[in-house]
Amino acid sequence: MFISEIKIDTYNIPLPEPVEAYAAGVMKSFDLVICRITNDDEVEGVGYITVHENQGKAIAQIIKDSFIDLLKNKDPRYIEYLWNLMWKKVHYAGRGAPVSFAIAAVDVALWDLKGKYLNEPLWSLLGGYQKNVLCYAGNIDLNFSKDKLLAEATKSLDQGFRAIKMRLGRETLKEDLERLDAMRSHLPSDISLMADANEAWTVNQAMKAFNEIEKFNLVWLEEPIKPDDFEGYKYLKSLGKVPIAAGENLHTLAEMNLLIKHNGVDYVEPDLTTCGGITTYMKVAKLAEINNLPVVSHGVHELHVHLLAACPNASYMEFHAWRIDDYIEEKLSINNGYSPAPDKPGHGVVFDFEKLSKLKID
DSSP states (O other), rough: OEEEEEEEEEEEEEEEEEETTTTTTTEEEEEEEEHHHHHHHEEEEEEEEETTTTHHHHHHIIIIIHHHHHTSSTTTTTTHHHHHHHHHHHHGOSTTHHHHHHHHHHHHHHHHHHHHHHHHHHHTTTTTTSSSSEEEEEEOOOOOOHHHHHHHHHHHHHTTOOOEEEOOOOHHHHHHHHHHHHHHHHEEEEEEEEEOOOOOOOOHHHHHHHHHHGGGOOOOOEEOOOTTOHHHHHHHHHTTTSOOEOOOOSSSHHHHHHHHHOOOSSSEOOOHHHHHHHHHHHHHHHHHHHHHBBBOOOHHHHHHHHHHTTTHHHHEEEEEEEEOGGGSOOOOOOTTEEOOOSSSSTTTTBBBBBGGGGGOOO
16 A cells, blocks of 8 residues: 555635634634545545644645655555654654644544545544543633633533633733633533633743632633643642643643653643644654643644544543534534444544635735
């Protein structure tokens, strides 16, 4: 078996309304990069990543310039070998984003192709542990008024979620605390609450915030400081005030290892799109398991549901606000806080390319 063709396309997906997070600012759309790999039996694997607007073309270009010729005529079943080959090819440009995004798009396509070829769903192919995955609504709501914040939370409950994440990082800690208090009072006591600061604080600011936030009994506080301040995470975790989740903005296995070795988190949070694909994510999940830590996810829930369904240390899967529901045949279902991993071969995501064609970036 060999790879006969690789196609790369980039699309800009509009959001229903502008949303805001501290590090990213206001977002009106996001880019979707789709990689399609076909073997000599005409089995096609589809990989994709999402990224901030105006960044998708650069990632697609890396695949076109560095990976297409490298991978053509190679056996697509040798995913580990091809993953290493791609890293070696671009090592001088630097291990990390946007290279990690490019490798991820290809890696997902290879895993999808393998699942389709073997007629196995991805979660089973990766080992299989539990089909139903615990999930939460990852709302992006920093710019919402307090009333709209609570209204969106109610929508999430109506959709079947039993856990919700809200954003922190307003101009003052007082504002954040008022919004946290309003949200906790608004939600039933059996609904879990997370918060995401999106790197809003320094270590000293985070320390002060932790003292005030402890009373809200959050499942976790996400990314209180810069993602690669490993000593800072170690210190904040040592305070024992609020459980910490982080990892979505780390781009290599080595960086994830440093975060874990520094004892900097309670929840390990890789994102397969930012760290180099399914292959990297599963390695990180094993690192977390070895260190007796739960693994969670960020973004692309249609893919992460398979990965978490294959991990014995899986905790929550994020249903991200960047959704592609309108451009795929079947979206994930949610029932009483859980989402079942699909049984279709591969990852089961089938794009409506005719509908997407109107959003294609030349």
